[in-house]
Amino acid sequence: MASMRGAVVQDRVALAEIELCGELMIAASSADGERLSPDRIDEVLRAAKEFE
Template structure:
């Protein structure tokens, strides 16, 4: 049987889910401010893909 936290029992956090929600929000804001579709490079910039690659040592 799988246990779940009852409603109102305190704070349950999933750091990965919260980070994804934050990035999605930033992407929505960028898309709504753009006059046209975002380029792949713009999307990578908003999602900080270059920073993630630099931190992991990828090229």
């Protein structure tokens, strides 16, 4: 079995999902209410209105 020491492995999709989760956590921690509204979630995730 080959050693992975020193190797850089990146999964761009996973990194993007982690970044989006982080953005949602930041938005949720600064929200006034108990939950984020669907509109606020769309804003945070930069969701396009054309996908509705």
